[in-house]
Amino acid sequence: YLIIGQGLAGSLLAWRLINEGKSVCVLDDGHASSSSMVAAGVINPLAGKRFNHSPHIHVWLEAVGATYTQLSRLAKQPFLQWVDMLRLFREKDQHRYYERLSGQENIQLLISGTFTPDHPPQPVAAPLGGFIQKHTGYVRIPSLLAFLADWLKARQALEIASVSSEDISVDDHGVRYGRLRAGDIIFCDGYRSMKNPWFGYLPFAPDKGEILTLQARPGTGSAQLPDMIINAATWLLPVDNGAFRLGSTHNHRIQDNQPAAEGIQALLEGMSRLLDHPELLMLEKSEAGVLPATSDRQPFLGTHPVHPQLHIFNGFGAHGSLTIPWYSQQMTAFLLEGKTLPENADIKRFARR
Numbered sequence: 519y520l521i522i523g524q525g526l527a528g529s530l531l532a533w534r535l536i537n538e539g540k541s542v543c544v545l546d547d548g549h550a551s552s553s554s555m556v557a558a559g560v561i562n563p564l565a566g567k568r569f570n571h572s573p574h575i576h577v578w579l580e581a582v583g584a585t586y587t588q589l590s591r592l593a594k595q596p597f598l599q600w601v602d603m604l605r606l607f608r609e610k611d612q613h614r615y616y617e618r619l620s621g622q623e624n625i626q627l628l629i630s631g632t633f634t635p636d637h638p639p640q641p642v643a644a645p646l647g648g649f650i651q652k653h654t655g656y657v658r659i660p661s662l663l664a665f666l667a668d669w670l671k672a673r674q675a676l677e678i679a680s681v682s683s684e685d686i687s688v689d690d691h692g693v694r695y696g697r698l699r700a701g702d703i704i705f706c707d708g709y710r711s712m713k714n715p716w717f718g719y720l721p722f723a724p725d726k727g728e729i730l731t732l733q734a735r736p737g738t739g740s741a742q743l744p745d746m747i748i749n750a751a752t753w754l755l756p757v758d759n760g761a762f763r764l765g766s767t768h769n770h771r772i773q774d775n776q777p778a779a780e781g782i783q784a785l786l787e788g789m790s791r792l793l794d795h796p797e798l799l800m801l802e803k804s805e806a807g808v809l810p811a812t813s814d815r816q817p818f819l820g821t822h823p824v825h826p827q828l829h830i831f832n833g834f835g836a837h838g839s840l841t842i843p844w845y846s847q848q849m850t851a852f853l854l855e856g857k858t859l860p861e862n863a864d865i866k867r868f869a870r871r
């Protein structure tokens with residue numbers, strides 16, 4: 519297998535295929551357009567202001583626990599951190615969405631009660647109250663990708679190259695790229711797949727996101743700042759060494775990885791509505807990336823309708839850390855055992871295009 523892209527998608531898929539005894543070579547251009555390397559890696563199964571959730575959330579969470587724990591043991595470093603999330607209501611309607619949610623039996627494991635504006639369990643501004651979410655946290659994606667890059671290199675399974683589709687030839691026996699020959703190629707190249715001559719027909723909806731890293735001002739006591747993830751559209755995540763990540767903006771019109779002044783300002787304004795004392799945090803770094811989002815918000819998995827040697831594993835949008843562990847299991851079973859892909863993710867849904 520040739521895999522284009524060593525983001526979270528290409529890395530986990532390559533790791534699984536190699537563990538199944540397959541010969542793999544991953545080609546990556548040094549993360550030039552990586553979404554994974556800037557992502558905060560937040561795991562949140564209840565997305566958006568209506569707390570929408572997929573019927574797959576429980577299998578996703580199971581795969582999250584199993585996959586990152588297995589990798590952490592292998593690397594002897596923790597990639598996954600569970601941290602509860604304080605969900606702040608920002609519209610009155612959200613009380614209703616919460617009531618509907620909390621009545622569902624399969625969701626009760628994920629939530630643990632509401633709080634009122636006068637008693638938030640953290641130093642936050644919560645004028646409409648909120649609730650606490652369980653089974654949330656974050657993945658240290660850059661450390662995981664660095665570990666998997668070394669793991670792949672040790673198996674001669676990673677090369678640094680910027681791949682142009684014109685240099686890929688496809689014939690009845692498989693695919694060729696320079697001196698590399700393989701039976702199959704899998705595109706895990708993030709939003710750049712939209713320019714791909716074989717998979718560009720899929721409805722990508724790339725989304726530029728900006729994210730900030732902040733540090734507490736010297737002398738700030740730990741009780742003055744939250745130690746849970748705070749989420750009210752803008753979210754604040756406490757990470758290692760007293761730092762915080764603040765994210766993220768959305769822009770479907772621009773596709774570059776340059777942080778812009780407007781994005782930084784929008785995030786800082788968002789933070790000022792989250793905290794009682796936002797002045798306790800100082801801006802350290804701003805970053806941006808393009809999320810491989812899709813028009814129906816479902817990933818793109820499967821085989822090209824005409825060329826059986828071309829595959830795609832992509833389109834994980836804003837939820838890659840939560841969903842890629844499970845979808846990479848499904849993709850591996852599809853490639854190696856011919857198992858059917860989950861219908862929501864199978865690119866067969868766009869066959870008419």
Ligand SMILES: Cc1cc2nc3c(=O)[nH]c(=O)nc-3n(C[C@H](O)[C@H](O)[C@H](O)COP(=O)(O)OP(=O)(O)OC[C@H]3O[C@@H](n4cnc5c(N)ncnc54)[C@H](O)[C@@H]3O)c2cc1C
Binds near residue numbers: 524526546706833837
């Ligand atoms: C600001 C921001 C915040 C985010 N926060 C979160 C979050 O909190 N939680 C979460 O789950 N997700 C988050 N995401 C989304 C997350 O990054 C994605 O879901 C996931 O990481 C996508 O991984 P990927 O491997 O599909 O794509 P990518 O990470 O983009 O990987 C693609 C790789 O392929 C390489 N590549 C592309 N084309 C070529 C080529 N022609 N030749 C060689 N190499 C190539 C790229 O350089 C890159 O290294 C965030 C994204 C952004 C931008």
